[in-house]
């Protein structure tokens with residue numbers, strides 16, 4: 086008998102996996118303390134969290150075959166070089182296994198963009214406190230505050246939970262407001278969509294956010310759509326085993342529960 090407490094899943098080859106898990110610890114455009122330690126803190130919480138989902142009666146971590154690929158070797162300070170590495174890695178996963186659900190852990194919200202551009206869903210559902218629809222941010226293109234501008238240009242963007250935006254973004258919000266979920270869908274969850282009372286460790290907390298039940302209700306509304314990938318981003322841990330870490334782990338559990346039900 087051996088006693089090994091690994092990450093929450095058994096190792097599984099990429100070509101046999103239902104889900105490929107990827108950490109993307111990039112936070113170089115963040116204006117507050119970073120989210121680069123998000124993947125490590127989420128994996129640690131996943132080790133201890135109850136895997137069984139009492140609502141669906143399924144333990145998605147046992148039912149799904151999950152390949153944890155580790156973290157992308159990012160290039161600090163360079164989104165361009167980091168994005169090339171993200172694209173190459175996600176393309177490689179797709180080549181090995183075109184059916185695999187790609188689940189990534191940020192990192193700041195900008196890391197979602199190259200994953201989305203590689204997976205090419207029809208719809209991108211964004212759970213976020215912020216619109217992130219600026220054309221640039223403090224004179225710079227490609228940051229945590231403008232990634233959704235590029236998504237809205239090329240994909241059907243559906244925003245939920247957004248409660249903070251600039252005057253400039255107000256016009257862009259109106260343009261995407263009527264969009265409906267359809268076709269292959271990618272879900273990106275910014276942890277600041279939750280209320281700061283339950284998720285204080287985010288880059289830019291905004292009051293009046295979601296409860297976990299509100300998250301689940303919004304997730305249920307995309308349940309029957311064709312979900313091809315997801316990410317959880319903008320979790321900036323101050324340490325291990327915090328409420329925000331376990332909330333992020335439970336977000337992952339609920340997403341995987343939908344895939345396995």
Ligand SMILES: [Mn+2]
Pocket residue numbers: 213214215275277278319
């Ligand atoms: Mn946000």
